[in-house]
Amino acid sequence: MSWRDGYIAVDWGTTNRRAYALDGSRNLIDSFEDELGLLAVPSGGFEAAAADIRERLGDRPMLLAGMVGSNRGWREAPYAAAPAGARDLAEAIAWIEPGRTGIVPGVSQRGAAGADVMRGEEVQVLGAVAAGLVPADCVICHPGTHAKWILMEAGRIASFRTMMTGEVFSLLSKHSILADQLEGDGAADDAFRAGVAEALAGRELLSALFGIRARHLLGEEVGDPASYASGLLVGSDVRAGLGLYPDRPLALIGRPELCELYRAAMAEAGREAPEVDGAEAFVAGMNMLTQML
């Protein structure tokens, strides 16, 4: 069975995995998502975890991307160096079994642009360009645990910058003195916009965050503290991101609920960005890559 007859695409991350079965015409036949991310796979357990995917989606060639290619994953797929396009990724696939099971590399950046890495987002952004969902020259914001701002030039990843936005929110929610007040993920409400506005105005994050605690102690809370904290973080992220590559068309790619928060923050900054579902972009990217095999 060759890639032309259909294949399985897997976005395998730290905490979950999403698998898609595509037919020869690249129509989606079947898919599933579960929580068998890297952290849940026992040592030496990737062969079995991949066999399980084939049992559920059929015995087809399989292309994987994401943290599964990191040094904590199945096999390390060395990074392709930015600037990088689809052909660079296809040529650098790390084959578990040639022609049958391979892992797409992430992208790295060195030098004056600043050391940085991505794994998984590269498939989505290159796929979104290939499918015509975003322009070949634009800045893509990809929200997440480690949010990315990616400069696309002529359809290639030119440079990028990662922000620990989602991870810092999670640290604050789970382990900080604010943990009692930060319940849930917040929403794009008035409290969120207030946080965004403070961040865009340059309010220091370390100080604004403590204000959540102080207002609680003084009985001055207004709105959902989780929304406000999220607004501070996303606002800081958007402020820095918009400053990196000014005057370029913007796009948002990622999980829809995260894109909604970033869209609201960009609106506060007077900017708009078309949104692309990360899952759709991922499948488009894998389709493009398998056409090169």
Place this chain on the structure above:
Amino acid sequence: MSWRDGYIAVDWGTTNRRAYALDGSRNLIDSFEDELGLLAVPSGGFEAAAADIRERLGDRPMLLAGMVGSNRGWREAPYAAAPAGARDLAEAIAWIEPGRTGIVPGVSQRGAAGADVMRGEEVQVLGAVAAGLVPADCVICHPGTHAKWILMEAGRIASFRTMMTGEVFSLLSKHSILADQLEGDGAADDAFRAGVAEALAGRELLSALFGIRARHLLGEEVGDPASYASGLLVGSDVRAGLGLYPDRPLALIGRPELCELYRAAMAEAGREAPEVDGAEAFVAGMNMLTQML
């Protein structure tokens, strides 16, 4: 026995406590520090924990300050509202037993200056002014888990701002993806100064922090990552703090090892600040308060 004949001063925080015995001339007779902070005192155990202090330092009147007066402590001592001076604190002491055992209140701030609170630092800064260790009009930086920038006017606490600097460093060291690289507290070395310089230049913290991870993955680490992360955080803190109350004389009060980091960061910003040991300032503050009883 009255306060004039000597007393015990206790700085009782979340994770440890420091107790000092003073004679009638306010000479230090004895002191100890242990880890019986709030978190280590069982429910209903403060009476016994205070009796233990008197067993070790003598049966004298006792004045306490710090988180022991919070809603998680022995008894809540309602905040004195800023602007606040020594007399405001003395008049608002929460008495466990009148004339014998009392807790100094913290200071709160509401309104346009921003909701904020402190417990413990107020004794130190008012004591440092009373003892002539810092000017009556100045800006005091007090490093710590929740670092404070305090504007002193005519020897009173006029306004202040808290930064979650120390807590965020701790969260990153213990719970983040950087935990493996952040060992120890860092030092005022070249890596620290590099972090400070980036922060002073306005580099976004959320992005600079991820660079620690990326450089590690790419084998580009230079210097101690803990020092660099500390430099980013302290530099962000100092940048914001210096901007709050510009053109005022500065002072640093706190634990000497933390003051050293802040002194190094201020030097990068072209500023100098005399340093006062927090323990010395605390005793000076308690001496002043007991003279009002």
